[in-house]
Amino acid sequence: MAETLTVEVMFGGGAELLFNKVKRKEIALPPLKTFLPDSQNQNWTLKELLIWLKDNLLVEREELFLKDDSVRPGILVLINEEDWELHGQLNYELKENDKIMFISTLHGG
Amino acid sequence: MDRVSVLETEISELRRILKEKENELQELKSLISDQQSSKELNNHSQPISDASKSSVDACLPKWAIERYSRQILLSDIGVEGQVKICSAKVLIVGAGGLGCPAAMYLAGAGIGEIGIVDYDAVDLTNVHRQLLHHESNENTSKAFSAAESLRCINSKIKITPYNVQLDSKNAQQIASAYDLVLDCSDNVPTRYLLNDLCVMLKIPLISGSALKMEGQLTIYGYRRQDHHQETYIGPCYRCVFPTPPPPAAVGSCSAHGVAGPVPGTVGTLQALEAIKYVIGRTERHLLVGRMLLFDGEDATFRAVKLRPRRPACVACGDRGGGRLIDYEQFCNAPAKEKDLDLEVLPPENRVSANELNVMMNNEERGGRHLVVDVRNEQEYAMCHIQGSVNYPVENLHRNLEELIEKTKEFDGVVFVCRRGNDSQVVAKKVLDVTDKERWSKVKDLVGGLHSWSKNVDPDFPVY
């Protein structure tokens, strides 16, 4: 059996409500080509991870998580506790044991 | 019983007199302190301290040294820090769950001037977390109620309440009198307004937020100029969030709830960052370019790294800023805690509280109706219409089919929720999979349980 890639996804700030209230979960991603045979990329990036999350973990209104092929405005994406802007956003290539967080911003007070 | 009401009347009369005298005293004191404070604390122009330039301790009067000694003892603060604290001016926007603890600590620490902005009135549902407001302040201005409590904490400082809704027209005039702003607001348009305002005035914005069991905190638009005239500027709110979130994704404390100590924690930390900024700590120690995520459910704090300032930012970028816009339009949301009034269903699929009451009491003629309450389990446990069943909207991705099967046992179904928004959303989902001839049998309660309480059952709690 081909190797899987293990990463941890975390949801907070209300984003977990879209994922059946799961706040953290370790996921094992199959080889990219078995999940998305047509993918341009050789390896998993954030872009494919979003598709995988949509297909496998998202249970609620997709428009509250995704917009176009990225996350919707107001969700902060963190790669190992750093803003994904610092790491190439959608093009970031996932590594074993990466921690990817999706934090919805809060506005209450 | 007579004695009880006599005492209550007497006490409220005494309270009124007490308040009058307190106001009079307050006015007199502020007159005197305006004259004195410029002598005592604004040391820079004072001849005595000019003579002994390096010994700043000459600048603090005896009462201040004694009163603030516990924090002056810290090497972080010291006399020099306390002098800065005493001459600092901080504007707090929002006298709610964040603003109250923030203001309490800043007043306690002796911040020279505190402005507090809030257009809203005290509601009893606020008091569990907004600890500057007391039961007796119900229905009075939050800004005034907060100012009154703050004066009880520290009569030596200047406190200015602003009982207004901050907007693009009045914001600049109010904020320009202050050195920094605390965003303790509860809505998206105000957050963008404060960001653009602070960028424009070149003052930092200490931004806190809280909902349910979670809180977030960071400082936007921090600027520092060093001796070589090099400027460091941290990211602003728009650098990180250039586009406002869709209104449907924004939660509110009134709709989703909040545990009091959660905004209490965040507001307290806002005060701490404010004090650190005032005494001159830089981005190396402040929450600049970092965001603190507090999860009260797991008792975890996590400081994550944010992106740097974006040179292309429309607010703080090289060619950005310069004017305030219509933020309600920009965010497609009102500048107050959101209570949407959705219109998802056509009028023929909606019933009023009175109509529902008649339907429920007239089954022989109108047929049996299933009343489905779509609020969450906690809300249903607090109060519900007798005979209703609970199918929380958040679980429907699992049990929508089960619900639809159940409705088939009845002649009709009426969905209810707190205010009549979620009930429409669920009714729509059911309508989408219902045969056309049964469409008129699927309805929702206009105005939700608020309307039920107002029109049918006055004993039903409004929350």
Ligand SMILES: [Zn+2]
């Ligand atoms: Zn910016």
